[in-house]
Amino acid sequence: MSVAGSVRAVTTLRLTEMKQRGEKIAMLTTYDYSTAKIVDAAGVDVILVGDSAANVMAGYETTLPITLDMMIYHARSVTRGAKRALVVVDLPFGTYQGNSKVALDSAIRIMKETEADAVKMEGGEEILESVQRILSAGIPVMAHLGLTPQSIHKFGTYNVRAKEEAEAEKLLRDAHLLEEAGCFAVVLEKIPAALAERVTNELKMPTIGIGAGGKVDGQVLVIHDMLGITNDFSPRFLRRYANLHDVMSEAISHYVDDVKNEDFPNEKEQY
Numbered sequence: 001m002s003v004a005g006s007v008r009a010v011t012t013l014r015l016t017e018m019k020q021r022g023e024k025i026a027m028l029t030t031y032d033y034s035t036a037k038i039v040d041a042a043g044v045d046v047i048l049v050g051d052s053a054a055n056v057m058a059g060y061e062t063t064l065p066i067t068l069d070m071m072i073y074h075a076r077s078v079t080r081g082a083k084r085a086l087v088v089v090d091l092p093f094g095t096y097q098g099n100s101k102v103a104l105d106s107a108i109r110i111m112k113e114t115e116a117d118a119v120k121m122e123g124g125e126e127i128l129e130s131v132q133r134i135l136s137a138g139i140p141v142m143a144h145l146g147l148t149p150q151s152i153h154k155f156g157t158y159n160v161r162a163k164e165e166a167e168a169e170k171l172l173r174d175a176h177l178l179e180e181a182g183c184f185a186v187v188l189e190k191i192p193a194a195l196a197e198r199v200t201n202e203l204k205m206p207t208i209g210i211g212a213g214g215k216v217d218g219q220v221l222v223i224h225d226m227l228g229i230t231n232d233f234s235p236r237f238l239r240r241y242a243n244l245h246d247v248m249s250e251a252i253s254h255y256v257d258d259v260k261n262e263d264f265p266n267e268k269e270q271y
């Protein structure tokens with residue numbers, strides 16, 4: 001829903017239509033109101049309020065510590081700024097695994113308190129009951145397979161997933177199960193491009209890749225990475241569209257110098 005309470009221009013149905021006519025879907029993470037206004041106006045189709053907020057906003061090493069209340073704060077800020085893009089919010093670790101009633105309560109809080117359009121959940125068959133229960137309440141679900149950062153302690157590494165046949169077959173099975181359950185799209189993170197292409201061809205729901213090659217229905221990046229605000233993370237799949245780290249630090253050093261030298265404020269900058 002938009003700030004005015006009406007449905008946003010990009011809907012889950014529109015994403016399916018985009019896949020059908022071969023139009024690529026652009027998705028980007030966002031965590032605050034001012035950035036959401038820029039991202040929305042620039043034509044991004046889907047804004048993900050990702051639990052990567054744990055890393056880039058809160059400074060945690062993994063995504064596990066972020067809470068539902070923190071996600072709701074970020075999501076509420078983003079939905080005030082997004083008029084056109086579909087807004088999807090990550091269900092954080094511990095709010096949906098293993099108990100479908102808890103999962104439904106978590107998803108309902110996000111939908112009621114943030115005016116977002118959908119939730120995203122990491123995992124396949126093991127979370128299917130929670131996915132089904134949330135879908136049965138009329139809440140759209142985006143799935144997330146491959147490298148699922150909430151399971152980092154199980155994987156032990158952020159390396160590419162599903163390179164071995166058994167894991168690739170499970171991923172394909174999970175993707176079909178999630179589509180049959182009624183998910184509207186799936187994020188495929190850090191898997192071989194050939195596998196992502198196969199999943200994309202076999203599914204009717206759109207696939208959104210991050211480190212999954214070009215033969216998917218859309219792409220997603222973490223905004224701090226693609227804008228170069230983070231400068232200590234350079235995986236092969238990341239294209240940097242700006243170097244805001246340097247732009248910001250130069251501007252801030254300049255400001256510090258101006259204050260110290262009593263150059264700021266000048267006569268025109270006072271009352």
Ligand code: KIV
Pocket residue numbers: 029048049050051052053090187189210220221222
């Ligand atoms: O939290 C996040 O930013 C994500 C994307 C990497 C897909 O889940």
